[in-house]
Amino acid sequence: MAQARTALVIGGGIAGPVAAMALQKAGIEATVFEAYDGAADGAGGGLTVASNGQFALDAIGAGDVVRGIGTPIAGIELRTWKGRTLGEFGTLPGLPANQFVWRSDLYRALYDEAARRGIRIEHGKRLVGAEETGDAVTAVFADGTKAGADVLIGADGIRSTVRSLIDPQAPGPRYTGLVSFGARVTGSGLAPTGGRMLMTFGKRAFFGHVVFDDGTAVWFANLPRQEPMTMAEARAVPAGAWREVLRDAFTGDRCPAVELLDRTDPADLIITGPSENMPAVPVWSRGRMVLIGDSAHAASSSSGQGASLAAESAVELARCLRDLPHREAFATYERLRRDRVEKVIAEANKTNASKAPGAVGRVVRDMLLPVVFKLSKPEKMAWQFNHRIDWSSPVA
Secondary structure (H helix, E strand, O other): OOOOOEEEEEOOOOHHHHHHHHHHHOOOEEEEEOOOOOOOOOOOOEEEEOHHHHHHHHOOOOHHHHHHHOEEEOEEEEEEOOOOEEEEEEOOOOOOOEEEEEHHHHHHHHHHHHHHOOOEEEOOOOEEEEEEOOOOEEEEEOOOOEEEEOEEEEOOOOOOHHHHHHOOOOOOOEEEEEEEEEEEEOOOOOOOOOOEEEEEEOOOOEEEEEEOOOOOEEEEEEEEOOOOOOHHHHHHOOHHHHHHHHHHHHOOOOOOHHHHHHOOOHHHOEEEEEEEEOOOOOOOEEOOEEEOOHHHHOOOHHHOOHHHHHHHHHHHHHHHHHHOOHHHHHHHHHHHHHHHHHHHHHHHHHHHHHHOOHHHHHHHHHHHHHHHHHHOOHHHHHHHHOOOOOOOOOOO
């Protein structure tokens, strides 16, 4: 069976352009097809690209793209609503600091880098179907056009169309019980946090913020809500009304949440919406189609690993397709990735639960976390952050 030489990448977010660049490095011509008519300029909140994500991008010569737009985060400090420090953790020895980036900036930077490398990205191409023959796969788009290649890669996010084509019984996203918000405040009036992100377990909600040296602050909030709501429902609520809900949730907490909310123009409030992750996706590939990124393994934002895991999977899949026929490549790729990503998702689920534990759970959490931090050794987290992909190593 011949190895793939052409690929269709469905989705132009983070995983899609990274996959296309990795495939190009592997000698496979890839075209990216994005459903939206334009790039995602100005869309989305902030995220971090962890050291493992930077290593994955370095493997294809794209790590500096992120470091060029990011701001290093030296560490994280967890606090109670009373302001007491529960624990701190910083960058592991020998590893680069996490990079804070705005999602829209990351989209644009990866898009521009892919274009610079000669990769074609087509917009307004919403996938509605796929047709397989013995030696090719053809994507069918809503505008009536088609495109064919040796393989089709689903990088189309947590509500992946490709996932449903591979397995009509595949699970959908799962609500974590939190609705998320964030904003950038140019004149925070607060002292810089020394490159640290401060996170507060409030009495009624979770708040994180960082203040940079120029006085600009970034904050995010996770608001517990038992009843699920869609993104459309969340954004149908006026931003000013949400700001008041959040203000009320943090009143009485000894953190600058209320102050930063008061300095946030409702027009600048980013309604990220319901926090979601994916249950384990049973089937990652079928025939000539395969999944990467959130379409296969969506970790909630609490993991801090969504973009990094997507980059890892894109690079690993390209390595496998470089060295193996597609069926063997897909199976090997899944074997290399499944255990790791599901372990990260499980850790994030624990974090989500700690953000909305209830009154009794809050007391227990605040008693146990300092002990956990005291007993924890940094090297126990190395499996997550010090994960490196050896591009030059042949895939067996």
